[in-house]
Amino acid sequence: MKVAWAGSRETLELSDRMAKLVANDPVFEKFTRPMLGRKELFKNTLRKAAHGWKLIVDLRLTEEEAKWLRLYIDEPAYTDLHWGMFIPAIEGQGTEEQKKKWLPLAQKMKIIGCYAQTELGHGSNVQGLETTATFDPQADEFVIHSPTLTSSKWWPGGLGKASTHALVYARLIVGGEFHGVHGFIVQLRSLEDHSPLPGITVGDIGLKFGNGAYNTMDNGVLRFDHVRIPRNQMLMRVSQVTKEGKYMQSDVPRQLIYGTMVYVRQTIVVDASKALSRAVCIATRYSAVRRQFGSRNGGPETQVIDYKTQQSRLFPLLASAYAFRFVGEWLKWLYMDVKQRLEANDFSTLPEAHACTAGLKSLTTTATADGIEECRKLCGGHGYLVSSGLPELFAVYIPACTYEGDNVVLLLQVARFIVKTVSELGYKQPVGTTAYMGRVATLMQNNCAVRTAEDWLNPGAIVEAFEARAARMAVACGRQLAKFENPEEGFAELASDLVEASVAHCQLIVVSKFIEKLQQDIPGKGVKQSLEILCYVYALFLLHKHQGDFLAVGYLTPKQALLANDQLRTLYSKVRPNAIALVDSFNYTDHYLGSILGRYDGNVYPKLYEAAWEDPLNDSDVADGFHQYVQPILKQKLHSAKL
Numbered sequence: 001m002k003v004a005w006a007g008s009r010e011t012l013e014l015s016d017r018m019a020k021l022v023a024n025d026p027v028f029e030k031f032t033r034p035m036l037g038r039k040e041l042f043k044n045t046l047r048k049a050a051h052g053w054k055l056i057v058d059l060r061l062t063e064e065e066a067k068w069l070r071l072y073i074d075e076p077a078y079t080d081l082h083w084g085m086f087i088p089a090i091e092g093q094g095t096e097e098q099k100k101k102w103l104p105l106a107q108k109m110k111i112i113g114c115y116a117q118t119e120l121g122h123g124s125n126v127q128g129l130e131t132t133a134t135f136d137p138q139a140d141e142f143v144i145h146s147p148t149l150t151s152s153k154w155w156p157g158g159l160g161k162a163s164t165h166a167l168v169y170a171r172l173i174v175g176g177e178f179h180g181v182h183g184f185i186v187q188l189r190s191l192e193d194h195s196p197l198p199g200i201t202v203g204d205i206g207l208k209f210g211n212g213a214y215n216t217m218d219n220g221v222l223r224f225d226h227v228r229i230p231r232n233q234m235l236m237r238v239s240q241v242t243k244e245g246k247y248m249q250s251d252v253p254r255q256l257i258y259g260t261m262v263y264v265r266q267t268i269v270v271d272a273s274k275a276l277s278r279a280v281c282i283a284t285r286y287s288a289v290r291r292q293f294g295s296r297n298g299g300p301e302t303q304v305i306d307y308k309t310q311q312s313r314l315f316p317l318l319a320s321a322y323a324f325r326f327v328g329e330w331l332k333w334l335y336m337d338v339k340q341r342l343e344a345n346d347f348s349t350l351p352e353a354h355a356c357t358a359g360l361k362s363l364t365t366t367a368t369a370d371g372i373e374e375c376r377k378l379c380g381g382h383g384y385l386v387s388s389g390l391p392e393l394f395a396v397y398i399p400a401c402t403y404e405g406d407n408v409v410l411l412l413q414v415a416r417f418i419v420k421t422v423s424e425l426g427y428k429q430p431v432g433t434t435a436y437m438g439r440v441a442t443l444m445q446n447n448c449a450v451r452t453a454e455d456w457l458n459p460g461a462i463v464e465a466f467e468a469r470a471a472r473m474a475v476a477c478g479r480q481l482a483k484f485e486n487p488e489e490g491f492a493e494l495a496s497d498l499v500e501a502s503v504a505h506c507q508l509i510v511v512s513k514f515i516e517k518l519q520q521d522i523p524g525k526g527v528k529q530s531l532e533i534l535c536y537v538y539a540l541f542l543l544h545k546h547q548g549d550f551l552a553v554g555y556l557t558p559k560q561a562l563l564a565n566d567q568l569r570t571l572y573s574k575v576r577p578n579a580i581a582l583v584d585s586f587n588y589t590d591h592y593l594g595s596i597l598g599r600y601d602g603n604v605y606p607k608l609y610e611a612a613w614e615d616p617l618n619d620s621d622v623a624d625g626f627h628q629y630v631q632p633i634l635k636q637k638l639h640s641a642k643l
């Protein structure tokens, strides 16, 4: 199962080597992180990032090894944006000449870059950005300017203190005409002493949610006062500005300016399975250690993992972690395919890639953020201790529902794609993830054939149920929209229904990709069977949770919905014996998990007890402040006997 989770034996071995390298290096210690003040915390992150880079250089790590190393260091840092957005943006939107100039500097870390798109006034509405880049043909330069307070760049990670350069998204103005938002490489700080260059005001935006957590990142604010950059620092793969001041659009679609977001959203889906699996690993191991009630004749109490309620909350999350792992693998493949096509100037699959990355990013991050919190509750009171690892994981993870596109805004993008597909059904055969809509007549007509709980153990029955629900919800939205004279007004009015239709479409993708995965050759005794059980758990859990949709569209009868729930209970009993093995298969070191409750050896209580004494409050028996603030109260002489 470890191989199935990792994707291949090579990846398992490679990631295992990197995990151990980090776990055994004292520089990467992270348990004191929540106790540190902001300055100390940030300096510590800089130290870890520098040490990580030294290892990459000294040990000549490959790009793949370096990625795993950064993952296991497990601390958000400016390097995430440098490697994760600045470099990919230049790769995707730069000309060959620009790539030749900037990529070697960035890859050798001679410069540090961030991705400066969002502003104080606009994040989701990219076309609403206010920063301007005005071309000055006399000087052959762009003038980058922040005309209003709300045009201040606000949020970019790595911008606050670390970056020397930024990829700045600004409205292009040539000859007095606006040409939409484009990307510009702007140097922010001196490469000699790191001080901000003239015309640049830059700093950190302040503390964020949670102790430690995302505060290791210097999310920044940035203002420009008529800062000049050479013309060739506008990324010009999509459109160009000539020396003479002519704006030219190539054959490449404008949307490619948003290409970096497609790339990052794809990586966020892969990361969702990592974050959720960490939380699930902690909650599952602890649920096997923890005992409450049920002692008979002085024997041990019941392990809480044996309670059906615990199983019905925990096992769907375990199954979701696997489901997100496999859909992430597929999405990576889809992205690589689109990338290759784009390089050959084939842009036909870009809209689908945008819809899939946007929708799956939204679906998986929402489920993961909620899932981490559920895991905290599954661990009872001890889950609230920072040493459980769950509060910090939650605090670090939840912004994923917002960054790289607010999850609702992204689902509305999926809705536009679905509605367009439905409206074109008369003359255009849908392909890829919308191919099922080509069978819309059948899906609208046929109803579920399940008669017994066992009938639900059939991938065909499950896929058809999810297809029928998604198709019927999409068609219903299409019909409602048709009643509006102004389609945009209709879209705004029906937005909540459209979001639900998008969720149904995205859940269908995840379920289908899990089922497709099981059609592949999966070596290892019992591995495929265990994955099949998890796949059914994932699908039937969703069906149970959203049974209102399936019933409302008239595909299921209440009896069939009840049968699905009966089957789900049986499946939980089948997961139980392998639950610990299934989380051990994630192959996480205790260092990466960062949780006393999730320790591999299960030695939870002695370690919790020990850790309590390491809290700074326990440095002395009498706390600082006691004599000043508490003792006077204890010693006071009050006049009223009642008081």
Ligand SMILES: CCCCCCCC/C=C\CCCCCCCCCC(=O)SCCNC(=O)CCNC(=O)[C@H](O)C(C)(C)COP(=O)(O)OP(=O)(O)OC[C@H]1O[C@@H](n2cnc3c(N)ncnc32)[C@H](O)[C@@H]1OP(=O)(O)O
Residues within 6 Å of the ligand: 074, 075, 076, 077, 080, 081, 115, 117, 118, 123, 124, 125, 126, 127, 157, 213, 255, 256, 258, 259, 261, 262, 350, 351, 354, 389, 392, 393, 396, 402, 403, 404, 405, 406, 409, 413, 416, 594
């Ligand atoms: C215990 C401790 C644990 C520690 C763990 C540590 C581990 C580390 C953890 C975390 C570290 C990770 C680091 C995370 C880094 C965070 C990175 C975050 C970076 C950012 O957030 S960058 C900013 C991102 N911003 C956004 O995403 C903005 C969202 N808005 C948009 O995407 C768009 O503007 C919009 C799509 C919403 C706009 O819509 P619309 O108004 O229609 O837009 P138009 O501009 O008019 O375009 C219409 C047209 O274009 C199509 N389209 C839109 N987007 C894309 C796209 N990306 N690709 C292709 N096509 C696109 C759209 O469909 C329309 O097409 P049509 O005309 O219909 O055919």
Ligand SMILES: Cc1cc2nc3c(=O)[nH]c(=O)nc-3n(C[C@H](O)[C@H](O)[C@H](O)COP(=O)(O)OP(=O)(O)OC[C@H]3O[C@@H](n4cnc5c(N)ncnc54)[C@H](O)[C@@H]3O)c2cc1C
Residues within 6 Å of the ligand: 081, 115, 116, 117, 118, 121, 122, 123, 124, 125, 154, 155, 156, 157, 214, 219, 399, 402, 403, 404, 405, 406, 407, 408, 409, 412, 495
């Ligand atoms: C930790 C973190 C790191 C970040 N890193 C970066 C970075 O490196 N670089 C960068 O450029 N940006 C970064 N961002 C910014 C991030 O990309 C934006 O915050 C995000 O895109 C959401 O935009 P917003 O803040 O404008 O939200 P808003 O759009 O203001 O959202 C507010 C509310 O309005 C709703 N809403 C907005 N528009 C619509 C609509 N059309 N229909 C219905 N509802 C709507 C949303 O659903 C939400 O509920 C980061 C943000 C965070 C939190």
